[in-house]
Amino acid sequence: MKTNLPTLPAAPPVALDPSVVCPPCGLCCKHVAVDIGAPTSVQGVSTALWLVYHRGVSIYQDHDGDWFLLVPTDCGNLLPDGLxxxxxxxxxxxxxxxxxxxxxxxxxxxxxxxxxxxxxxVAWLARKRPALYRRCVEKGVVPEALRPRP
Ligand code: SF4
Ligand code: SF4
Structure with missing residues (x-):
């Protein structure tokens, strides 16, 4: 996780500006996200598959093009009120x-x-990166059962 939790004002202001005041929803304290390499090679795809083979583990690409491992888990320091x-x-x-x-x-x-x-x-790879998908199949890193049917 990662967050910056400014203290809420004692009395609620008329309008909260979300760019400067953090409503302590706690969402950013409920997962761990770690940079990983992009699945742009056979090795990268194999590693990405290994990660998501694990239950509860996801991977994602953010809007800057960076890739992350995502594990949902509450931080032990997160209080019931979100602080x-x-x-x-x-x-x-x-x-x-x-x-x-x-x-x-x-x-x-x-x-x-x-x-x-x-x-x-694998479905995304076959659709969006067909050449890399074919190389991964040839190298034997995409199990038969995962391959999309033509
Ligand atoms: S607690 Fe909620 S509002 Fe505050 S930074 Fe985290 S996600 Fe954003
Ligand atoms: S609750 Fe945990 S994740 Fe959230 S700000 Fe505190 S230490 Fe960081």
């Missing part, structure tokens, strides 16, 4: 997280593409 129990000593990655356009304030999904299982990843 952080270690706010003043929180990890640097949490401080760097920008509320502007975060998942709690943006209507746009964080993911450009997201894969929760191997079948959806």
């Amino acid at each position: 952080c129990a270690v706010y003043h000593d929180r990890p640097l990655v949490c401080r760097d997280y920008d509320v502007d356009g975060c998942e709690g304030t943006s209507a746009e999904p964080a993911e450009k593409v997201r894969f929760d299982d191997a079948a959806s990843l």
